Amino acid sequence: MKKSGFKTSLPFLILLVAFIALPMFLNSRSWIDIFVTIVFNMVAAVSLRVILLSGNLSFAQGCFMGVGAYTAGMLAVHLGLPMWLTIPLGAVMATLIGLITGWPFARLKTVYFSMGTMFMGQAIMLLISAWKAAGGAQGLNRIPSLSSELKGVAELLGVKGYQAAYFVILILAIVSLVVMFRFEHCRIGATLRALAQSEDVAASIGVNPTFYRLLAVGVACFFIGLMGGVQAHYMTSISYSSYSMNLTLWLIMYMMIGGSGKFIGPMVGAILITLVEGVSNLLTSLSGASNSEAFVAFSRWIGENSAYTPFLTAAVLLVVAYLLPTGLVGIPDTIRAAKAKRAEMREIEAMMKEGGDNA
Amino acid sequence: MSSLLETSGLTKRFGGLTVMHDLDFKIQEGEIKGLLGPNGAGKSTFFNLITGVHAPSSGHIFYAGREITKAKPHQVAAMGIGRTFQLNPLFGDFTVFENVTMAYHLRPHSTVGQAFFGTKTYKENEKYIANSADEILEFLGLAHVRNELAKNLPHGYQKILGVARALATKPKLLMLDEPLGGMNPEEIAFSINAISKMRDKGITVLVVEHNMQILDILDSVTVISFGEKIFEGTPDGMRNDPTVISTYFGGTV
Numbered sequence: 040m041k042k043s044g045f046k047t048s049l050p051f052l053i054l055l056v057a058f059i060a061l062p063m064f065l066n067s068r069s070w071i072d073i074f075v076t077i078v079f080n081m082v083a084a085v086s087l088r089v090i091l092l093s094g095n096l097s098f099a100q101g102c103f104m105g106v107g108a109y110t111a112g113m114l115a116v117h118l119g120l121p122m123w124l125t126i127p128l129g130a131v132m133a134t135l136i137g138l139i140t141g142w143p144f145a146r147l148k149t150v151y152f153s154m155g156t157m158f159m160g161q162a163i164m165l166l167i168s169a170w171k172a173a174g175g176a177q178g179l180n181r182i183p184s185l186s187s188e189l190k191g192v193a194e195l196l197g198v199k200g201y202q203a204a205y206f207v208i209l210i211l212a213i214v215s216l217v218v219m220f221r222f223e224h225c226r227i228g229a230t231l232r233a234l235a236q237s238e239d240v241a242a243s244i245g246v247n248p249t250f251y252r253l254l255a256v257g258v259a260c261f262f263i264g265l266m267g268g269v270q271a272h273y274m275t276s277i278s279y280s281s282y283s284m285n286l287t288l289w290l291i292m293y294m295m296i297g298g299s300g301k302f303i304g305p306m307v308g309a310i311l312i313t314l315v316e317g318v319s320n321l322l323t324s325l326s327g328a329s330n331s332e333a334f335v336a337f338s339r340w341i342g343e344n345s346a347y348t349p350f351l352t353a354a355v356l357l358v359v360a361y362l363l364p365t366g367l368v369g370i371p372d373t374i375r376a377a378k379a380k381r382a383e384m385r386e387i388e389a390m391m392k393e394g395g396d397n398a
Numbered sequence: 399m400s401s402l403l404e405t406s407g408l409t410k411r412f413g414g415l416t417v418m419h420d421l422d423f424k425i426q427e428g429e430i431k432g433l434l435g436p437n438g439a440g441k442s443t444f445f446n447l448i449t450g451v452h453a454p455s456s457g458h459i460f461y462a463g464r465e466i467t468k469a470k471p472h473q474v475a476a477m478g479i480g481r482t483f484q485l486n487p488l489f490g491d492f493t494v495f496e497n498v499t500m501a502y503h504l505r506p507h508s509t510v511g512q513a514f515f516g517t518k519t520y521k522e523n524e525k526y527i528a529n530s531a532d533e534i535l536e537f538l539g540l541a542h543v544r545n546e547l548a549k550n551l552p553h554g555y556q557k558i559l560g561v562a563r564a565l566a567t568k569p570k571l572l573m574l575d576e577p578l579g580g581m582n583p584e585e586i587a588f589s590i591n592a593i594s595k596m597r598d599k600g601i602t603v604l605v606v607e608h609n610m611q612i613l614d615i616l617d618s619v620t621v622i623s624f625g626e627k628i629f630e631g632t633p634d635g636m637r638n639d640p641t642v643i644s645t646y647f648g649g650t651v
Contacts, residue, residue, distance in 0.1 A: 226513040226524070233500050237487040242471035243449065243480070244567050245504040254510065 050303055054310075055213070062205055066198075069324055071205050073317035075273060078205075078212045079104075080313050082266045083286075084293040084305030086259040089219055091299060092228060093255045094235030095152040098287050099140070099160030103260045105282025106163065107133040107267025109173055112182045112277055117172065122188060126268035133264020134257050136163070141256040145249045148238070161284060168279040178278030185272040208269050215262040220302055222258055231255055292352055296359050298366020307368050312352060319345045402427040402571055402602050403448070403479075408457035410443055410625075417443045418625040420457070425571070429617035430593065430603045432633070436645075440625040441606040442484050445575050449481050450474045462570070476504055480569030482560040484576045484606075490549030494540055494559055497548050498531040501566035531566060538562045538592055554585040561592070571602045578609045590615055613637070 062074050087100045111129035114120045120128075140163075144155045167173050174180065185207065186193075186200035193203035222228060230251055234241045238248050271277050289312075290305075297308025323342035363369055403425045410418040418440045425431045435441055446452045448459060450471045459467045461477060469477070489497050506527070512520040535541045538558050543551060548559060557577060564572055577593065578586050586609070594615040596603055605612055613619070613633040621629035621642050629635075629642045636642050 221514060221516075225516065226508060226520070227510055229496070229500060230503065233489050233492070236489045236491060239451070239471075239483065240487050240489065240563070243475055243483070244501040244563065245472050245475035247470075247472045 054303075054306065058209055062202060066202055068201055069321050071201050073314070073321065075205055075208055076317060077310055077313045078208055079266050079270055080290070080293060080309040081306045082212045082215050083263050084290045084297070084309045085216060085219055085302070086263040087287075087290045088294055088299055088302070088305050089222065089259040090255050091294070092223060092231040092235065093252050094149065094231075095147075095252070096149075096291070097256070097259075098153050098157035098284065098291075099163070100156075100259065100263060101284070101286030101288075101290055102160035102163050102282055103133040103137055104263045104267035104270070104286065105167065105277075105279060106136050106260075107264030108271040108277050108282065109167055109179060109267075109279075110264075111268035112179045112271040113173060115183050115272070116179060116181060122183065122185065122272055126265065126272065129268025129271070130261045130265035133267065134261040137256050137260030137264075138253055141253055141260075142249075145252040145256070157284065160287060164279050164283055173279070176279075178276055178280075179271070180276040182271050182275045182277070184275045185269065188272075204273055208273065211265060211269060215265060216306075219258065219262060223302060227251075227254070292356055294366075296352075296356055296366060298363075298368040300365050301368050304366050304368045308366065311367070316345070316348050319348070400427055401425060402462060403604070404460045405448075406458050406460075408444075408447060408459065409455050410440075410447055410452060411455045416625060418447065418454075421622070421625070421627055423620060423627070425602060425604055426618075427602055428597065428600065430597050430605065430615055432612060432616040432619040433604060433606045433622065434608060434619060434636075435622040436608065438624070439622045441622065442575060443625075444622075445481065445484075445573055445606060448474070448573065449479060475567060478568070478570035479573060480564035480567040480571070481573040482557075482564050482575050482577060484579065486556055486560050488548040488556060488559060488563075490547065492548055493545050494535065494548055494551065494562075495531060495544045497559055498534055498562050498566050499527050501563040502527040502530070503567070505568045534562050534565050537595075538565075539588060554581045557581060558585070558589065558592075561589075565596070565601075569601060571604065572596060573604045573606075575606050576608070577605065578607055578612065586611060 058074070058078070062071055065071075065074075083100070083104055087097060090097045090100070107129035109129075110132040111122075111125040114125040114128055115122065140159050144152055144159070147155050168176060185204040189203040189207065190200045193200045196203065198206075223231075230241070230246055234246060234248055234251055242248055267282075290309075293308035293312055294305040295308070296312065297306065298304030319341045322338035323345070325338065359366060363373060365373060401424045403423075405421055405423045408418055408421040408423070409416065421444070423433075423444075433441055433444060443452065447454050450466070450469045450473065454467060457467070458465060461474075461479065464477070466474060466477065475481075489500060492500065502523075506523040508520045508523050511517075512523075532541070532544070535544055538561060540555065540558060540562060543555060548556065551559065557580070561572075561574065561577060564574070574593070577589055581589065590611060593603060593605065593612075605616070613636070616633045619629070619631065619633050619636045620627060621636060621639075623645045628645060629639050631639070
């Protein structure tokens with residue numbers, strides 16, 4: 040069951056190199072925005088999967104990104120706290136609210152957990168939308184910018200401010216992913232999987248189900264809250280509507296399309312789908328400056344039809360659910376299993392033929 | 399010998415239905431005790447009451463001198479009561495080996511922090527667990543299916559795996575819910591032998607069963623019917639007890 044270290048870490052290494060190298064060349068603000076969104080979505084989707092390890096699908100996960108973002112944003116706007124404080128506090132607040140609201144839900148299972156968290160997530164975001172200090176329906180604006188904060192460092196390194204911001208976000212994301220990876224790949228992750236398979240048996244060997252369920256919720260909320268906190272300072276203005284149920288649904292899509300069975304699954308899903316969406320937006324914005332007629336026509340077509348992205352994604356999701364229940368990253372395993380089965384069938388056929396010949 | 403587990407006046411009602419009525423029950427330390435009775439007698443309910451899956455409607459449960467009436471399942475396990483289940487749920491997507499190693503959750507216990515950071519204690523624990531799990535698999539004759547997924551095992555092996563898992567929690571009291579159910583004669587003989595060996599390891603065993611072959615290795619028996627105790631004594635005494643014969647064997651004598 041243990042694969043060689045190199046084979047398992049190779050895809051991660053490729054991603055790491057891509058995430059460091061590509062933004063050095065594709066360094067326009069629009070491209071960096073896309074990379075930043077990919078990184079946020081990646082960590083968010085992975086955090087959703089941490090809870091899924093214990094057998095529960097949370098529909099409130101996107102809202103905890105909002106809790107992190109609003110906590111960081113409000114602390115910075117109203118109290119003038121520095122970023123190195125507001126961002127971690129955003130993560131802490133998301134964890135706290137996750138634990139408090141997760142505690143009653145920890146005894147719910149499967150679809151009931153999903154239903155409960157769905158309404159709770161909506162309720163939290165509704166509260167924020169009605170809160171004057173949080174900017175209400177206008178959203179929270181004029182949050183200190185991470186890019187401006189890093190201007191000095193960026194100049195020293197010869198990169199742009201937003202590029203430096205991207206690398207800070209990347210580092211935080213890598214730390215988050217490494218922690219969640221280790222969390223899953225030690226005894227804790229195995230215990231969560233055990234809990235998902237049979238809570239009765241897990242309790243009979245001494246596993247405290249509530250503790251482990253909440254542990255998963257706490258870890259997941261911390262890192263999605265952390266991303267939310269940074270996001271507030273990167274975007275400088277946030278709106279409660281960007282952390283609605285929609286976000287959670289997208290996260291679930293990333294996870295399902297990429298494959299929920301492996302750690303890298305939600306990462307792959309988030310990268311591919313965010314890239315498709317981001318590039319279509321980018322093309323639209325670029326077409327104004329271009330003098331190639333075909334390009335303008337193409338990007339206009341993409342821009343006009345980008346509203347169909349959710350439908351397209353849903354179609355892809357359906358195809359994945361029917362044909363590849365293990366997601367995109369499960370394709371190699373599926374092929375291997377199919378090959379093994381075919382070989383076995385051939386062997387049986389050969390044996391039957393032999394038997395027939397003898398008779 | 400002192401009593402390891404004791405219940406007094408244990409009663410359980412589901413709505414208007416009384417499935418366990420005023421049961422006084424005792425297990426001496428170091429014995430193999432049988433809890434017998436026809437289907438629906440309340441045997442599995444008794445298990446679930448002891449292990450905290452259900453809360454009793456009234457009555458008390460004492461284990462090693464402490465009251466555990468209100469303890470939750472994982473707390474009961476922590477106190478040294480291991481159990482199997484009648485319908486035998488497993489960690490189906492784990493291998494046989496992983497099923498057993500998972501059961502070393504408490505003894506030795508690695509804290510979440512130790513596990514996360516992979517400390518020396520954690521690594522030593524995991525090493526010990528791997529060795530010890532293999533010993534249990536060897537003892538229960540599961541070594542050759544060590545790396546099979548649990549859900550792919552034949553029924554009899556799954557039952558034995560349930561016992562292996564319970565043993566891995568290092569119980570003082572091992573409660574087996576119909577360990578022979580659905581087994582073929584060979585597996586029954588093997589299991590009976592294994593259960594009697596557990597006594598030699600110093601484990602107190604409580605067996606719920608309605609296969610009478612188990613009588614050969616029991617030290618004492620309690621028979622219940624419709625949630626009430628109808629007999630308490632030795633296996634030989636039970637075979638000759640008129641009440642047991644009339645209720646349990648259908649009044650054929």
